[in-house]
Amino acid sequence: MLKVKNLHASVEGKEILRGINFEVKPGEVHAIMGPNGSGKSTLASVLAGNEKFTVTEGEVEFEGKNLLDLSIEDRARMGLFLGFQYPVEIPGVTMANFMKIAVNEQRKFRGEEPLTAAEYLKMMREKAQIVELDTKLTSRAVNEGFSGGEKKKNEIFQMAMLDPKLAILDETDSGLDIDALRIVATGVTKLHTAENATVVITHYQRLLDYIVPDYVHVLYKGRIIYTGDRTLALKLEKEGYDWLINDSNE
């Protein structure tokens, strides 16, 4: 589904990603961990196509296509979803309307008819339940005045609406209380199937109690320095990154 080969990317001349390699197959869950500033969020942004970053080297293949050639919106329409660490507010635009446009753009891309108002409303109600999102929120402006927890639930709600092939969740667990974490994480798990894949970027192993990863990658200074299974996350929780970093510095 996703093949990342020797990916290098920089911002304002400063190299952040320095040769990333990994592959995601349908049905898999990958966790990306690593100390602050190691390039985790940059990786997510670069895969989604954020133009703040310049790809200087490497290849990315998504669903058989060269991802780096595609516009941001085409990547999205093909089924790449980014759950934002800091969801953006759009005053005056209701969540319901925003998602309606997004869903119908995706349908148009696939050559499908737009949803009728009734179909759309039904879909919205169903999907909101997955993350226990109060449907009243959908008539409010996008992320405006949402609490931290609501913003994150809202990201997963959007993921449910768009039903992506590959979801990259950038620190979806940050700033959540215990209940909200459970709801968000369970939501993600419910959406997981054998056909899609999830990449979660996180600092904490507690998220991985719900979303059980097949692989855990440790990112450090723009490279994946170690890949393990879910027990790696537990070990990192206890011991920190020092033992890996010292290794990699040698």
Added chain:
Amino acid sequence: MADKNEKEILHDLTGEEYKYGFTTDIETDLIEKGLSEAVVRLISEKKGEPEWMTEKRLEAYRYWLTLEHPTWAHLEIPEIDFQDVIYYAAPKPKKQLGSMDEVDPELKRTFDKLGIPLEEQMALAGVAVDAVMDSVSVKTTFRETLKEKGIIFCSISEAIKEHPELIKKYLGSVVPYKDNFYAALNAAVFSDGSFCYIPKGVRCPMELSTYFRINAAGTGQFERTLIVADEGSYVSYLEGCTAPQRDENQLHAAVVEIVVEKDAEVKYSTVQNWYPGDKEGKGGVYNFVTKRGLCRENGRLSWTQVETGSAITWKYPSCVLLGDNAVGEFYSVAMTNNFQQADTGTKMIHIGKNTRSRIVSKGISAGQSQNAYRGLVRVNPGADNARNYSQCDSLLIGDRCGAHTFPVVDCRNRTAILEHEATTSKISDDQLFYCNQRGLTTEDAVGLIVNGYAREVLAKLPMEFAVEAQKLLALQLEGSVG
């Protein structure tokens, strides 16, 4: 997004072609260029006006001669040669075939093309229309229906002849000719416009609408609108404007006067889409407008405007809150683009006790345009417990445009409470990335964000106008869902 940078896209988006730029090929009765007492008399004569009206015009003209062109606005106005303007142009009526066909088919087609059918099917939309082409009112629909309720809705020329007592009482009572340079000019040479009178206690059953169209080349349009809402009545009034695309500038100087008697309510909505000039700033309408309403006790006046057209806009729909408990409102979206200039805002004059006013102004500047909000909130010594809330927001698109605000507060009563909020923002890269990541193109994202920004004002427009306004702003339609 991949091969076009954001600036280009914004440029394309904001550089949409003007759709109403066609001209109608119709025989027109034009008078010679230039302005003099003789011209003023000629206009009055052409309109078959009574002597008292001619005198009123001449008085205004003589006063106008003593005035200098105003320079205080934040506008660069090229010198206007008032002798180079044609002050009267009227589509020549073809032979009338019968009452069913009193409107020239060519004219009808023009208004159809503009989406203003003059036919009875407008009943379905519940709108009565007065269509003004160049200097004269072409047709007013639904007069009979309205007449049953005692409502007068006709062109101002007809009103001068048929309702002189009302005209004498109210014309110039809110905007006297001495008010300003363009008010004086308008009072001297106005050629047509709409008149509307709602009798005591009557709620007007449909939206009333005036549609202004400049067609003839080199002509000025000076229309005059007078709305009188008698005690306890209600009316919602819409105004739309377009003009053909021409290289030279066209002068438009209108006056709108509204009288809101005790317990009455008037809503006045404008979608102004005069030709804005081309992308290099050539041509376009100079729009110098005076709009003001007077509210007596418990009267309520609400101005809503969406200003997207004109090369230069100079316009301050205002409320004089004379009676106790009167309420004035001003909701505005002003969008400028390319080389357009706008200096627009409002005046809220609190005279009565417990008067309240609310100002919501949303400026959107793109291209190399300049967009200014100018407002005055004045509280007179006798206006105990007056309340004002003002909000002035500016949205900048691109980095070559300007947004300016000139809010003036003049408060002479200690019990008054005045609030003012202002913001300046631009569409952030983060917002665009977020929208793109959900599958929206940058064009759609910008449209959506602008629409969201202006939503509070657009929501005040009557339904069918709101739709037109959203399209005008090149916006993605806010759906009915949610």
